[in-house]
Amino acid sequence: MNLVRFALAGCVLAGAGTLAQAKPIAFSHGTTIMAEYGAGTMTEAQVFYAPKYFLSLGGGHLQLESDVDHRRREITYVRANYLAKRWNLEDAQANVFVWGGAGQAYVSELHQHQLAGNAGAQVDYETRRIYASLKTELHRADAFSHRIDTLQLGIAPYEHDTNTLATWFVLQGRQVSGGIHEGTEWALLLRLFRRGAWIEAGATGDGKLQAMAMVNF
Amino acid sequence: MKKLSFFAFALLAGIAQAGTIEMKVHGLVCGFCAQGIEKTLRRNPATADVVVSLEKKLVAVATRDGQDISDAELTKALIDSGYEVKGITRTQRSLDEIRAGLEQKKK
Numbered sequence: 443m444n445l446v447r448f449a450l451a452g453c454v455l456a457g458a459g460t461l462a463q464a465k466p467i468a469f470s471h472g473t474t475i476m477a478e479y480g481a482g483t484m485t486e487a488q489v490f491y492a493p494k495y496f497l498s499l500g501g502g503h504l505q506l507e508s509d510v511d512h513r514r515r516e517i518t519y520v521r522a523n524y525l526a527k528r529w530n531l532e533d534a535q536a537n538v539f540v541w542g543g544a545g546q547a548y549v550s551e552l553h554q555h556q557l558a559g560n561a562g563a564q565v566d567y568e569t570r571r572i573y574a575s576l577k578t579e580l581h582r583a584d585a586f587s588h589r590i591d592t593l594q595l596g597i598a599p600y601e602h603d604t605n606t607l608a609t610w611f612v613l614q615g616r617q618v619s620g621g622i623h624e625g626t627e628w629a630l631l632l633r634l635f636r637r638g639a640w641i642e643a644g645a646t647g648d649g650k651l652q653a654m655a656m657v658n659f
Numbered sequence: 660m661k662k663l664s665f666f667a668f669a670l671l672a673g674i675a676q677a678g679t680i681e682m683k684v685h686g687l688v689c690g691f692c693a694q695g696i697e698k699t700l701r702r703n704p705a706t707a708d709v710v711v712s713l714e715k716k717l718v719a720v721a722t723r724d725g726q727d728i729s730d731a732e733l734t735k736a737l738i739d740s741g742y743e744v745k746g747i748t749r750t751q752r753s754l755d756e757i758r759a760g761l762e763q764k765k766k
Contacts, residue, residue, distance in 0.1 A: 465691075468691050469691060469692075469695020469696075469698065469741070470699060470739055471699075472695060472698070495739065530741075530742055535686040535688045570688055570689075570713060602713070603712060604690055635690060637690050
């Protein structure tokens with residue numbers, strides 16, 4: 443079943459409506475620095491500054507390594523993130539983010555650098571106990587077109603507060619289109635955050651490390 | 660004597676104005692929410708201290724002696740942080756008392 447349909451079905455079953463993960467905009471006048479290591483097939487680093495709570499600007503570097511052959515993409519980009527809609531509910535928050543940008547991609551099989559564009563969207567929903575997000579992003583150049591879909595479903599064993607450590611158990615599913623990876627990669631993650639510091643780590647279904655660290659200040 | 664009375668009055672008025680503003684806010688679900696709100700409110704020169712409680716959906720601001728922050732300014736600060744204010748009340752509880760109350764509830 444494709445990941446998007448699975449995500450929507452999961453939400454309906456959970457009665458939760460929609461989906462969250464690390465947000466591309468943390469808060470107004472905030473800077474976000476993020477680094478992710480994805481099971482040896484995806485590595486990404488990003489830096490964003492938000493002049494407004496609904497807008498952040500910055501850039502990143504994404505490396506995709508095929509688990510099918512030896513193809514590799516190294517994409518360096520600038521990006522603008524926009525909070526298209528936020529619902530502030532009494533005990534929950536839901537968001538819709540969209541983004542787009544451009545940069546340069548190194549295509550290993552051609553030994554070439556090409557102009558690359560990116561666009562994406564994220565829908566998330568979270569309370570202090572449950573959390574869900576669906577993110578889809580497209581990276582495109584003359585030589586490739588890869589869509590990366592990431593679903594995260596999380597549950598917290600207790601409700602954290604402003605100055606206490608938040609603990610989450612997160613199930614992540616990820617698919618990359620364009621023939622660079624096969625199937626959906628599932629991972630179980632332990633996420634910890636307190637104030638502006640966030641760290642998560644876990645393992646994929648085949649035992650590979652999946653980790654992410656983020657700071658907001 | 661008149662001068663002394665004037666200073667005493669001014670001092671008392673200043674103390675009376677240095678109060679606590681408590682706001683009920685929706686959408687507070689994570690530490691990042693609190694961090695953003697605190698950062699915005701602390702930029703106001705009248706702010707002495709800020710407490711955010713996710714559990715109580717509460718944002719409390721202590722103002723400096725003799726200073727105040729209008730409801731309109733507070734509402735704008737919260738909107739600029741991406742949140743909605745559902746109610747504003749002015750109390751005489753200090754932020755230390757509010758913090759103590761929140762700690763007590765956790766125990």
